[in-house]
Amino acid sequence: MKQTLKLLAALFVAVACQNTEKQASYIVQVSLGDWNQPDYTAQSVVSRIDSVANLIPVEKVIIGWSLDKDIYKEVGTYLHSKDIKMLLWLPVFAETEAVCDNQPAVDLWGNVPANYDLTAGEGFRFNCPTKPENLENVLGIYDRLFADCGFDGVFMDRVRSQSFVSGVSGVLSCGCPSCRERFLQEGVDLEVVKAEWDACGDEFLSVSGYTPEEGFTFTNATAADFFKAKGHIVSGSVASLCDSLHARGLEVGLDLYAPFMAPFVGQDYSILTAHADFIKPMLYRKTFAPAGMGFEYDLLKKAAPGAQGYPTFEMDVDFLESQLKAMEPYACGKFPGVEINYRAEIAPTSPEYVTESLQAIMSHGFDGAVLSWNIMEAPVPHIECLRP
Numbered sequence: 001m002k003q004t005l006k007l008l009a010a011l012f013v014a015v016a017c018q019n020t021e022k023q024a025s026y027i028v029q030v031s032l033g034d035w036n037q038p039d040y041t042a043q044s045v046v047s048r049i050d051s052v053a054n055l056i057p058v059e060k061v062i063i064g065w066s067l068d069k070d071i072y073k074e075v076g077t078y079l080h081s082k083d084i085k086m087l088l089w090l091p092v093f094a095e096t097e098a099v100c101d102n103q104p105a106v107d108l109w110g111n112v113p114a115n116y117d118l119t120a121g122e123g124f125r126f127n128c129p130t131k132p133e134n135l136e137n138v139l140g141i142y143d144r145l146f147a148d149c150g151f152d153g154v155f156m157d158r159v160r161s162q163s164f165v166s167g168v169s170g171v172l173s174c175g176c177p178s179c180r181e182r183f184l185q186e187g188v189d190l191e192v193v194k195a196e197w198d199a200c201g202d203e204f205l206s207v208s209g210y211t212p213e214e215g216f217t218f219t220n221a222t223a224a225d226f227f228k229a230k231g232h233i234v235s236g237s238v239a240s241l242c243d244s245l246h247a248r249g250l251e252v253g254l255d256l257y258a259p260f261m262a263p264f265v266g267q268d269y270s271i272l273t274a275h276a277d278f279i280k281p282m283l284y285r286k287t288f289a290p291a292g293m294g295f296e297y298d299l300l301k302k303a304a305p306g307a308q309g310y311p312t313f314e315m316d317v318d319f320l321e322s323q324l325k326a327m328e329p330y331a332c333g334k335f336p337g338v339e340i341n342y343r344a345e346i347a348p349t350s351p352e353y354v355t356e357s358l359q360a361i362m363s364h365g366f367d368g369a370v371l372s373w374n375i376m377e378a379p380v381p382h383i384e385c386l387r388p
């Protein structure tokens, strides 16, 4: 009898595990460089994806954003023969100067926030998130330059404002006349925000607490109203782009900041997840460059050293768990971004790190992960370790 009970208990556990731990599926990114000639040939992309797909189940490939159409046509033919979707990697509010004229975003003082150059060639000027011309330009890029390449969808990158990489001024944006009007509609007068910042300095950004579900609680009511309105405004524009792309029959994915930093850059998860097919929060714990969670958080503290109440976050697996928990309420596809590329100085990743991150993701019942940021240069052991 005891034996039978033991056997039944073991069977129950096995079934329960099967239900919670579904198999991860993967989205990989192919960075072709900027708008110029692609960094790789179609043949080399196809051969790399083929070898990766032999190791792990690849569901979609995000590729961009060279203007060379032939590479997408050739890669797309291969991907579709393998039942893998091809999504265009499209920058939205930055890095489009080469293909269209946009109104830049300005801070509350009317200045364009300073650029941040991580390495030569990586300057980020952000564009105003509300100017109708800027939004039309984004759709125009797809329609004019990519509509006949065979894409199944679009993965929108830079769907945000500048972060603390340009100091506080980048975050206190956009202050152009069009955005001032939108903030007023949300009940926020940017002149009041500016006066409050002038009066309080860094303490404008002070917080009284943090929970994964609610994020930071700002002590200054004007700051709280500003970031709430900013989320509605920036994410509202992104939502309208999602809808326009859906109307073209395209699937839409979004590149997002981790939940705890998202409010600073105007990413309101409630709005965005209601309009996208899937989200990729960049839960990078080992990236010491923009979008790395610890890196961005340190920039906040450096930009406003007088801001009070920000706890210390170790970039350990518990912190990853807290961000995954914050994503749980949202209904769209959830593919957190895990960095698998390796650079000794700015991304000291390892197979152990990749495996640990994936296990945490799947323990929340999510769909899988986006392997970031360029599968063409990812070390093979960082992929092999994910083999089911």
Ligand SMILES: [Zn+2]
Residues within 6 Å of the ligand: 105, 106, 128, 129, 130, 131, 174, 175, 176, 177, 178, 179, 180
């Ligand atoms: Zn604006």
